Amino acid sequence: MNLIFFFVLQLTLLHMGGSKSLQVIKPNVIALEVDGDAMIQKTEVPLRCGDELEGTEIHWRWNGQHIPATGNNIEVTIHAMRGGNFTCHSASGDVLNHTLVLVKPVDFKKAILAGPDKGEKEFITCVARNFSGPFHCSWEWNSIRKGVVVSFKAFRNSQLINCTLDPNNTGLTCNEQQCPYSEEVTRVNLTLLVRNDYRLEEHLKEFFIHEIIKPDKVDIVKTEDDEFEWEVPKTWNTPCTFYPLQYEVKVLAHRRDCDHSGNHSEPHYTNKTHYKVTSKKSYTFCVRAQDFLTNQAWSEWSQHKVNKHKSEK
Numbered sequence: 001m002n003l004i005f006f007f008v009l010q011l012t013l014l015h016m017g018g019s020k021s022l023q024v025i026k027p028n029v030i031a032l033e034v035d036g037d038a039m040i041q042k043t044e045v046p047l048r049c050g051d052e053l054e055g056t057e058i059h060w061r062w063n064g065q066h067i068p069a070t071g072n073n074i075e076v077t078i079h080a081m082r083g084g085n086f087t088c089h090s091a092s093g094d095v096l097n098h099t100l101v102l103v104k105p106v107d108f109k110k111a112i113l114a115g116p117d118k119g120e121k122e123f124i125t126c127v128a129r130n131f132s133g134p135f136h137c138s139w140e141w142n143s144i145r146k147g148v149v150v151s152f153k154a155f156r157n158s159q160l161i162n163c164t165l166d167p168n169n170t171g172l173t174c175n176e177q178q179c180p181y182s183e184e185v186t187r188v189n190l191t192l193l194v195r196n197d198y199r200l201e202e203h204l205k206e207f208f209i210h211e212i213i214k215p216d217k218v219d220i221v222k223t224e225d226d227e228f229e230w231e232v233p234k235t236w237n238t239p240c241t242f243y244p245l246q247y248e249v250k251v252l253a254h255r256r257d258c259d260h261s262g263n264h265s266e267p268h269y270t271n272k273t274h275y276k277v278t279s280k281k282s283y284t285f286c287v288r289a290q291d292f293l294t295n296q297a298w299s300e301w302s303q304h305k306v307n308k309h310k311s312e313k
Contacts, residue, residue: 083198114140138171254282258301
């Protein structure tokens, strides 16, 4: 049976001159949203064991510890982040029902997720490999806070997008069923709720698919006589004329990898898929792709090392 909190999914609690919102996150889980410094606030939260239990002898426990409140309807004081699991019991001690009370600060500085770069506010990174609908969103956990995912939801135009939590709890894999050639009018909205003990945080992300496009690495298919050819990533939308890619080519010293920024020729940009290197020395050939129309993220580098005495990848 599910706890019912004064018969509403959300209500406003008035206490100490301020207002707090009480929200049902999912069955048997509620969140007390507080504005300001949550560590100094106290709020009375109403709980109900069950409609059919009215008039029976009911006792309550908080995190397994007996509390003096009795009866079907009680109020408990939530102080700072001291939420918890409240259980109601029969006179014989049997568990009748339970609920988990979490505290959700509106503003927070020490987040459960790993902090973004200075000056940024978003904790979630989303990437799409093409325009067909699939995308992936990821995050990192703060190393000093053991966090878990409570719930998540992605939607566009009020239509829910199918998403599954990755096995390692550091990302979501989503698939929006849409025509890859359709024009995007509204953004995807993603909501992620995470908790550490009884602290709850809400993280939001809004984006167009074309804003998070990052092609996969290109496949180098020819590496003979200083001539290189590569193919469009297999995950990219075809026919290619609808989604043109541009490529960046650079040639490094033989001992360098493509991510190294120094000691290389001026980068060459092209929409062709072949390139001729003119060098008498050993070198590292690098190529990566970018959606030409959106100018968003570049793919990871593909590279091939050439030794004038021995060719090796």
